[in-house]
Every structure is written in C-alpha cells, then in structure tokens.
Amino acid sequence: MTKSKSKFPLRSTNSRNSQVRPKYNPLSSDRQTKISPNTKLRSSNQYILRLFLVWGVLILGAIGLMSRLYYLQIVNPVIKYEQAPKGKKLTQIAQDQQTTQLRFYIPRRQIVDRQQNVLATDRITYTLYVHPYLFKRNSQPVPAREIAEDLADILENKTPEEFLEIFSKQDWGIRLAGDLPESAKEKIVALKIDGLDLEQNYSRFYPHQEMAAEVTGYVNRDNSRIPQAGVEYTQNKLLERQPISWKMKRSFSNNQAVFHPGDLERSQKLFNFDDLRLQLTIDLRLQQIARNALEKQMKQYKAKRGTVIVMDVRDGAISALVSEPTYNPNTYYEYDIGLFKNWAITDLYEPGSTFKPINIALALDAGVISPEDTFDDTGEIQIKDSVVRNHDFDKKGAPGIISLPEILQYSSNVGMIKVMRRMKPIDYYRDLQELGIEDEVEFDIPGYTTGRLKNEVEFTVREIEPATTAFGQGFSLTPLKLIQIHAALANEGKLITPHVVRGLSDYKGYLHYSQPPTSKQVFSAKTARTVLKMMEKVVEDGSGYAAKIPGYRIAGKTGTSQKAITEGGYDETAKITSFVGVFPVEAPRYAVLAVVDEPQGEHTYGSTVAAPIVGSVIQGIINIEGIPPNKEKLSDSDQEQQQLD
Amino acid sequence: MSALRQPNISSEYYSLNYPTKKTSNQDRQLIKYPSTKPGKILKSGAFPQTNHLPNNLQILSLLQKGSFSLALVSMTASIGLYISTVQIPKLWSQEYQNLETLQRQERQLIAINESIKYQIAQEASSNNSLSISKPESAVFISPAKVSIKTQPEQTINNQERIELKHNNLGY
Numbered sequence: 001m002t003k004s005k006s007k008f009p010l011r012s013t014n015s016r017n018s019q020v021r022p023k024y025n026p027l028s029s030d031r032q033t034k035i036s037p038n039t040k041l042r043s044s045n046q047y048i049l050r051l052f053l054v055w056g057v058l059i060l061g062a063i064g065l066m067s068r069l070y071y072l073q074i075v076n077p078v079i080k081y082e083q084a085p086k087g088k089k090l091t092q093i094a095q096d097q098q099t100t101q102l103r104f105y106i107p108r109r110q111i112v113d114r115q116q117n118v119l120a121t122d123r124i125t126y127t128l129y130v131h132p133y134l135f136k137r138n139s140q141p142v143p144a145r146e147i148a149e150d151l152a153d154i155l156e157n158k159t160p161e162e163f164l165e166i167f168s169k170q171d172w173g174i175r176l177a178g179d180l181p182e183s184a185k186e187k188i189v190a191l192k193i194d195g196l197d198l199e200q201n202y203s204r205f206y207p208h209q210e211m212a213a214e215v216t217g218y219v220n221r222d223n224s225r226i227p228q229a230g231v232e233y234t235q236n237k238l239l240e241r242q243p244i245s246w247k248m249k250r251s252f253s254n255n256q257a258v259f260h261p262g263d264l265e266r267s268q269k270l271f272n273f274d275d276l277r278l279q280l281t282i283d284l285r286l287q288q289i290a291r292n293a294l295e296k297q298m299k300q301y302k303a304k305r306g307t308v309i310v311m312d313v314r315d316g317a318i319s320a321l322v323s324e325p326t327y328n329p330n331t332y333y334e335y336d337i338g339l340f341k342n343w344a345i346t347d348l349y350e351p352g353s354t355f356k357p358i359n360i361a362l363a364l365d366a367g368v369i370s371p372e373d374t375f376d377d378t379g380e381i382q383i384k385d386s387v388v389r390n391h392d393f394d395k396k397g398a399p400g401i402i403s404l405p406e407i408l409q410y411s412s413n414v415g416m417i418k419v420m421r422r423m424k425p426i427d428y429y430r431d432l433q434e435l436g437i438e439d440e441v442e443f444d445i446p447g448y449t450t451g452r453l454k455n456e457v458e459f460t461v462r463e464i465e466p467a468t469t470a471f472g473q474g475f476s477l478t479p480l481k482l483i484q485i486h487a488a489l490a491n492e493g494k495l496i497t498p499h500v501v502r503g504l505s506d507y508k509g510y511l512h513y514s515q516p517p518t519s520k521q522v523f524s525a526k527t528a529r530t531v532l533k534m535m536e537k538v539v540e541d542g543s544g545y546a547a548k549i550p551g552y553r554i555a556g557k558t559g560t561s562q563k564a565i566t567e568g569g570y571d572e573t574a575k576i577t578s579f580v581g582v583f584p585v586e587a588p589r590y591a592v593l594a595v596v597d598e599p600q601g602e603h604t605y606g607s608t609v610a611a612p613i614v615g616s617v618i619q620g621i622i623n624i625e626g627i628p629p630n631k632e633k634l635s636d637s638d639q640e641q642q643q644l645d
Numbered sequence: 646m647s648a649l650r651q652p653n654i655s656s657e658y659y660s661l662n663y664p665t666k667k668t669s670n671q672d673r674q675l676i677k678y679p680s681t682k683p684g685k686i687l688k689s690g691a692f693p694q695t696n697h698l699p700n701n702l703q704i705l706s707l708l709q710k711g712s713f714s715l716a717l718v719s720m721t722a723s724i725g726l727y728i729s730t731v732q733i734p735k736l737w738s739q740e741y742q743n744l745e746t747l748q749r750q751e752r753q754l755i756a757i758n759e760s761i762k763y764q765i766a767q768e769a770s771s772n773n774s775l776s777i778s779k780p781e782s783a784v785f786i787s788p789a790k791v792s793i794k795t796q797p798e799q800t801i802n803n804q805e806r807i808e809l810k811h812n813n814l815g816y
Contacts, residue, residue: 105748110755118759123752182749207759211766251734259741260734292770549780623778628785 100250102259108204109239110277111216111231113284114319114502116509118277119212120204120232120329126180127199128155128188131172134195142193144168151176151196154187179203204232206329208284211291214342215282215321215445215500218329228332229340231280231501233446238278238504238513276512279505281317286310289620290320293613294594298324301599301609307344307479308613309593310621313487313582316496316517319590320617321445346447348476349595352561353411353606354580355472357531358485359420360404362431364527368422369404371530375418377402383467388413391560405534408557409542413471420470425460429453432469435485435522436495437477444501451477473561479578483593485522486580489531490555490588493523536585544579546611549619551629553585556614558606563598574598579610583618586630592617 088096107122135142148163155177158166166174180188185198204219206212217230227233249260290308298306310320323344327335341347363369379398380389390396390413399410407415420428437451453475459465468474480498488495496519503514523531535555538544544556559578562570578595582588594613621627698706769775 105745107752117762118755121752121755121759123756124749182753205756207756208763208766211763253735256738258734258738260730261737288766288770551780619780622780623783626783626785629780 098249098251099247100257100259102246102248104244104246105202106241106243107202108219108225108241109504111239112277112279112505113212113282113287114280115284116279116507117208117284119208119280119282119284120206120216122202123205124182125178125201125203126182126185126188127178127201128176128180129197129199130167130174130176131195131197132167132174133171136194137192147191147193147196150191150193151188154184155180204329209330210326210328211284212280212282212287213326213329214323214344215280216329217445218332218340221333229446230342231278231444234444235278235501275507276504277506279502279509279511280500281312281319281502282321282500283319283624285624286320286617286620287322290322290613290617291324293616294322294324294596297596297599297609297613301596301601301604303596303600303609304598305343306594306596306613308595308617309344309479309483310617311483311487311498311591311593313490313496313588313591316484316487316498317502318498318500319621321500341447342445344479344595345443345445346449346478348449348451348478349576349597350473350476350561350564351482351578352472352559352576354482354486354557354559354578354593356408356411356416356470357489357535357557358435359416359470359472360408360534361489361523361527361531362428363419363423364530365524366423366427366431369419371404371534374401374403375407375415376400377407377412377415377418379414381414381417381467383417383464384462386464388417388467388471390414405537408534409537411543411558416470417467420466423466425466426456428466428469429456429459432475436520437475437481441481441484442497443480444499448480449478451475451481472559476564479593479595482578483580483591486582486593487591488522489528489535490582490591491519491528492525493521493528494519495522532582532585532588535582539581543605543607544581544611546607547579547581547615547618549615549622552583552618552622552627553630554581554583554618555585555588556581556611558611560605560607575604577604577606577609579606579614581611581614581618583621584627584630590618590621592621 105124110118110122111120112118132144135144135147144164144167145160148160148167151163152158152160157177163176166176180198188196188198201223202225203221204225206216206218213230215230217232218228219232220226220228227236227239232239251258251260290310294306294308297303305324307323308320309318309322311318321342321344323342325339327339332340360369364371377390377399379393379396380387390399391411399406399412402410402412402415404419406412407419423431432453438453440450441448453459453469454462454465459469465474484495484498487498496517499515499517501515503511505511532555535557536553538558539548539554539556543558544554547554547556557580559580561576561578562572563574563576565571576595576597577599578593580594581592583590583592592614594610594617596609596613599609
C-alpha cells in the first residue's frame with residue numbers, strides 16, 4: 001500500500017504533498033483495523049469452504065472418471081482380455097478396435113441400350129446364416145420360437161415350424177436364405193439378434209431378363225463375379241472397377257459408427273467414381289419387336305432355332321440381335337450350357353440363295369457380265385456326274401431366257417451357275433477370300449467362328465465347287481458375316497465391322513469413349529447400287545413379297561438351303577430358311593437378316609418363314625424412327641390402285 | 646469506483662468553462678485543499694493512471710491480459726478441436742450414410758423402374774387386342790414451306806421502330 005502511494009503522481013509536483021500523506025494514512029488504517037476482525041474470519045471461512053467445494057467437485061469428478069475407466073476396462077470391456085486374439089499386444093487390439101476398413105461400394109458399370117434403358121445393373125444381395133447357439137438380444141437369450149416367427153414374417157418362404165426344425169438340426173452355420181434384397185436385410189438387422197449373420201454379396205441384375213441376354217451375357221453369381229458371355233465378357237475391362245477401401249479411425253456414439261476422415265491424406269480421393277455406363281447400340285424396342293416376330297414364326301413352324309440381326313449399314317451398329325432359344329441371365333444356372341453362346345455368331349451355316357446377290361456383285365465387279373445380260377435358264381444342268389436343278393423345276397420346268405434381276409427374282413440356281421461360270425474359278429475364289437469369309441471378325445460378343453471355304457485346289461479343280469458356291473451352298477459362314485456382306489452392298493460397297501458397343505456414355509448420353517468403325521471397299525459403289533435395285537425386284541414381285549410394305553422401297557433376298565450333315569452330303573429333311581432385307585433402297589440405312597433353322601411342315605421356305613419376320617421388323621423400324629414413305633413409291637402405288645379400280 | 650467517476654465529469658465541465666492556462670493554477674489550489682475538493686484531486690490523477698501503475702499492478706495486469714488472451718486462444722482451440730474431432734467426423738459419417746442410402750435408393754429405383762418396363766412390354770406383347778401400329782396409320786407432316794430468311798429481317802425492323810418510339814417518348 002505504501003509503495004503504491006509513494007508512486008502517486010502528485011508527489012512530484014510539490015514537496016508538501018508528502019506531508020499531506022500521513023494525515024490520510026492513519027485514518028485509512030484505522031478504518032481497516034476496525035473492520036478486519038469480523039470480516040477476516042468470515043472471509044477465511046468462506047475461502048476454505050470454497051476451496052473444499054472446488055476440491056470436492058474435482059475429486060468427485062476424478063473418482064467418477066476412474067470408476068468409469070474401471071468399469072470400461074475391467075468390469076465390462078468390449079473385448080475381454082481372455083477373448084483377445086493370442087499373440088496380439090494390447091495396443092494392437094486397441095488399434096483394431098479403433099480403426100476400420102471402410103469399403104466403398106464401387107459397382108460394376110451398368111449396361112444400357114441406345115435409349116438408356118438399363119440392361120444390366122449391380123445390386124447388393126445378402127445371404128443369411130443362422131447360428132442357433134448364439135441366439136441373444138442385448139446379451140439376453142431369446143427363444144428360438146420368437147426368432148423363427150420373426151424370420152417367417154420377413155422371408156415369407158417357410159412357416160415358423162419349418163424354421164424351428166432347421167434350427168434344431170444344427171447348432172451353427174446354417175445357410176438359411178440367399179439372394180435377399182436390401183429391404184429384407186434392414187428388417188433382419190432391426191431385430192438386433194445375435195446369431196443372425198448376413199453376408200453381403202454383389203450380384204448382377206438383368207431387369208429385362210431374356211430380352212437382351214444373347215448380347216449382354218451374364219456374370220457368375222459367386223464372389224468371383226467372372227463374366228461368362230456377351231459384352232460382359234468382352235468389355236470386362238470397361239465394366240469392371242476396382243473396389244476402394246480405406247483404413248479409417250472409427251468411434252461409436254449412440255451405437256452408431258462415427259468415422260474420422262481427418263487422418264486421410266488430401267490426395268486420397270474417396271469418392272473418385274464416375275457415372276459412366278456402357279452403352280450398346282441395341283434398341284430394346286426393336287429387340288423386342290424382332291424377338292416377338294421370331295418367336296411367333298418359330299412357334300408356328302416348330303423350328304429348332306432362329307436369329308434376327310438388324311444392322312445399321314453406314315456404321316455397323318447392330319440395333320437388334322436376337323437368337324432363339326435364349327436364357328434368363330438372372331437364373332442362368334437353370335439353363336443348358338449350350339444356350340450361352342450366341343449361335344448367330346458362333347455357328348456356321350450354308351447361306352443358300354441369300355448369297356446370290358453377292359455373287360452377282362462379284363461378277364459385275366469382275367466385268368464378266370453387265371446388268372443387261374440375259375441367260376438361258378434350262379431348269380436343270382449337268383455338271384460332271386451330278387445334276388443341279390432349280391427349286392421349282394418339278395413344277396415349272398425350264399423358264400428359258402431370263403435377265404439378271406429375274407435370276408434373283410425367281411432364285412434360279414441354273415442361271416446363277418451360268419453367271420458364275422464366266423468367272424475363272426481362281427478369281428472367284430480370291431474374291432470370296434477378299435470378302436473376309438475366312439477372316440476373324442472382331443466382334444463385341446465372344447465366340448465368333450470364321451467361315452469355311454473349300455480349299456483352293458479343290459475349288460479350282462472340281463467343277464462342282466464353284467457351281468454350288470454360285471447358289472450359296474458348299475461353303476459356310478455365320479449369320480453375322482452374311483449380314484455384314486449384305487450391309488456392304490447397301491453401303492456403296494464398303495465392308496464395315498459390325499459392333500454392339502457404342503461406348504462409355506454418361507447419364508446425359510454423351511459419349512466418353514468409343515471405337516471408330518473400320519471399313520474396307522469390297523464392291524464398287526456402282527455395282528452395289530445396281531445389285532440393290534435388282535434385289536428390290538425380289539420384294540416387289542418376287543419371292544420376298546412377304547416383306548413388302550406399301551410406300552417403302554425394300555430390297556431383299558430369300559434363301560432356303562439344305563443342311564449339310566457331318567458325314568458329308570445333305571440332310572434331305574432339314575432346311576434352313578433365311579431372308580435378308582435392306583431398306584430404304586433410295587438411301588440404304590438398315591440391313592435385316594432373319595434365319596430360321598429347321599422349320600417343320602409344308603411350305604417352309606425363306607419366303608414363308610423368314611420374310612414375314614423381316615417385314616415386321618422393318619415395320620417396327622419405320623414406327624420407331626418415324627421414317628416417312630417414299631414419295632415416288634407412294635404415287636406409283638396410288639396409280640396402281642387407280643388402275644385396279 | 647463511483648467516487649472516481651464524478652470528478653471526471655466535473656473536470657470536463659471545468660475544462661469547458663476555463664481557459665487551459667488556468668488549469669495549472671487550479672491544480673495547485675486543489676493540492677492545497679485536497680480534503681475539501683477530493684474530486685478535483687482525483688481528476689488530475691485520472692490522466693496518467695495508465696502510464697504510471699505500480700510494478701506489481703502492472704505485472705498483475707500483464708498476467709491478466711496474458712491469461713485472458715490465453716483463455717481466448719484455448720477457447721478457440723478447443724472449439725476448433727471439438728469441430729475437427731467430434732463435429733466433422735459426425736457430420737462426415739452422417740453424410741456418408743446419406744450417400745450410401747441415396748446410392749441404395751438409386752439402385753432400387755433403377756431396378757424397379759426397369760422391371761416395370763419389362764412387365765409392361767411383356768403384357769403388351771401377350772395382349773392380342775393390342776397391335777403394332779402400321780406405317781399407313783402414321784401421319785407424316787411435311788415441313789411448312791416458309792423461308793427462314795424473311796423472319797429475322799422482320800423482327801429486326803420491328804426492333805428499330807420500337808427504338809424510335811422510345812426516343813420520342815424520352816423527349
């Protein structure tokens with residue numbers, strides 16, 4: 001107190017100030033002594049009280065914390081020391097408890113069609129394992145009957161009694177149900193019962209079932225998830241994504257896991273996934289129309305199998321690829337393994353008359369014939385020791401002199417032989433090779449089989465070989481290859497590799513990755529146009545009438561071929577009927593091929609079995625794409641109508 | 646403390662009424678009779694108070710300031726720590742769960758939506774009363790024969806006229 005007063009600022013101004021000080025001091029000190037006895041006692045008591053109060057609170061808190069620690073560590077530890085894994089240090093156990101491996105679910109990419117309809121998607125399913133010896137809720141035993149009743153409500157496939165019987169048979173590790181949806185999982189978890197173990201699986205789901213199965217293929221249901229067929233198999237690199245998992249600190253609050261992302265480095269991009277999906281060129285609506293049309297014809301003629309392919313002739317995009325019989329990829333294990341291959345790609349057949357326009361194009365390009373040439377069709381022809389007849393020789397005999405379009409129109413075998421005779425066998429053979437019949441086609445569906453020609457020597461020496469090849473027998477190729485060559489005819493002679501994968505696209509449909517189509521000129525543009533016009537006559541007033549649609553210019557060719565048997569020669573009863581159509585002729589855009597194998601009954605020809613399929617598919621394309629009719633064609637048909645009236 | 650304030654007000658009052666030179670005389674007067682006008686003594690002391698505190702008090706006030714700032718710093722630190730160790734993980738976990746739910750819902754939605762599409766297609770194809778529309782029944786409307794060039798010209802003309810009107814209105 002004195003010190004502070006001596007430093008009082010007024011002191012420096014005058015020396016008298018110091019004299020003033022004593023006057024005040026005694027007074028103030030007197031006052032203090034007067035108050036002190038009572039207040040000092042009171043205040044010291046208060047201080048001690050306060051001190052003890054604070055200490056008391058602190059000590060109580062410390063005792064509380066220590067007792068909680070004792071409870072957590074000794075009375076009720078999450079992991080009892082005895083339960084702790086052997087050979088693990090306590091720090092390791094603690095670390096195991098505090099950290100968790102967070103697995104981010106990165107699904108396999110979806111497969112969508114041209115219209116963004118999802119053809120294949122990933123979903124989480126659960127397998128339920130039951131351990132009856134563990135049946136507890138909050139460490140209290142729960143009667144098995146109650147659990148059986150709860151599960152019967154959720155699973156709905158068995159009665160509680162049946163569940164009880166299962167529980168009584170085995171004590172642990174019973175696989176009770178598989179393929180449970182996420183909604184069932186939530187209900188089971190909500191029961192909060194120990195002894196119900198849910199194993200998470202990822203499974204592929206094909207919402208449209210068999211509709212695009214031959215294109216999409218399927219993925220194994222087990223944990224390996226190995227793709228087995230279709231684009232799932234060939235595009236696995238694009239579809240598959242590596243799962244992301246991070247080690248992360250974890251704690252619990254209110255029984256809910258709380259993750260601590262702060263320990264992760266900034267460079268670790270946790271949610272680095274995109275929304276890209278594999279887009280196909282398949283149009284689901286067209287696929288459906290094609291399948292319905294094919295199924296109808298196959299049912300009517302009790303056919304063994306059939307296929308329909310629709311191809312965009314300009315870029316090789318396949319907008320429908322149906323092959324029957326097929327399977328449901330969601331339950332692939334219920335089907336015969338032979339169905340998993342797409343026979344339109346893997347199986348060879350002799351194309352028959354559908355190959356005739358291609359032969360004519362080869363001859364035109366070689367310069368051995370001109371479009372105006374005529375040929376004498378004798379109805380049957382002797383080649384060495386065998387006789388080749390037209391399909392209608394028995395009924396109609398020899399048609400006589402016919403033009404090139406008429407050869408196609410009536411599908412004359414003799415006419416074709418006479419056309420192709422003008423070419424040297426070796427040139428003809430080289431041209432066939434040039435079409436790539438024996439070459440591999442890089443296709444998006446696995447299992448493509450290269451076509452087979454006779455060997456070069458046999459083809460050039462034996463006269464019958466070029467003759468049979470002239471009307472499409474004696475060699476074999478896949479339906480896919482046939483439509484590819486026909487698409488080249490429609491595309492001004494450019495042979496384009498077909499494809500079903502459009503690329504990786506985002507939700508808005510923008511492409512992020514795609515492969516450019518490759519093309520090769522196999523016919524001259526002029527020849528291609530000429531042959532297409534000849535094929536138009538086939539639909540107009542020839543064997544392809546069933547594919548005719550008023551107002552539209554459609555080119556086509558029927559084919560009815562005998563099936564070669566493995567022992568050599570041909571099966572007299574088994575036929576393979578086909579029809580190939582191209583439209584619109586004025587600006588070719590679509591090539592449609594329908595092949596029906598072994599139709600039963602009478603009148604089973606390309607014209608009766610396969611052509612109606614192509615007709616309804618083309619009708620479908622017109623509806624979907626909104627293609628207007630050809631004006632000239634419309635006025636022509638109007639005139640015809642008027643003349644008829 | 647209440648006694649200290651009053652002089653301050655009076656000093657302001659004095660300082661307004663008297664010239665500044667007189668204040669020194671006043672000071673002396675005040676010193677002579679400190680008991681009679683205590684307020685005026687303290688008034689003079691009010692100015693240098695901040696500069697000439699006793700060492701002890703200065704240390705104490707420094708300590709107080711230091712502890713106050715320490716308290717502030719530790720408060721902000723503890724709030725920061727709380728946010729980073731409790732609040733952020735909590736929010737993160739919540740958002741992560743949200744993300745998972747949304748993804749699950751999206752998956753379910755896609756699956757259900759596509760399944761319905763399939764069912765509709767199946768029912769439509771099995772129903773005989775429905776048939777695929779024929780091209781003959783479609784109506785194709787040819788585009789109207791209006792030249793595009795004339796339209797923009799007209800609109801430009803209109804705009805010019807409107808501008809002129811506005812100019813007239815402005816005047």
